[in-house]
Amino acid sequence: ECFRPVRDLSREWHAGYLGVSAADGIAALRTAEPAVADRGTVDARWDTAPEIRFADVHFTHPSSERPALDGITFTAPAGRTTAIVGPSGAGKSTLVSLLLRQRDPDSGRVTIAGTGTAAYSLASLRRGIAVVSQETYLF
Structure with a gap:
């Protein structure tokens, strides 16, 4: 029982150093x-779900030499549900990050309702887009 305060202090000291390393x-x-x-x-x-268009979009991540997207062209029609599916590493997350303007394409154009994504303010653009994860969790 006399060692409990030392043990408790040791535990708190360790937790404190974990916090310092995260700082x-x-x-x-x-x-x-x-x-x-x-x-x-x-x-x-938008009053209704707008058309989303990727036109000859090229993108390479800053840490990579190989393009993540190489001349991607497709249209997600207005008012329709569109699923982006493919194997790991196919570029699905990259498409979403370009749509949300977390990055801009190296070349090509991403438009929503006929307007380039760069014309929209970031806050309003991101407010108008919902992403449904492929891994859902129920609480």
């Missing part, structure tokens, strides 16, 4: 600059 990563996230500039002025408000 640099948290500070980096808080001060990070966005990958794209928010220069859009159009408010993304």
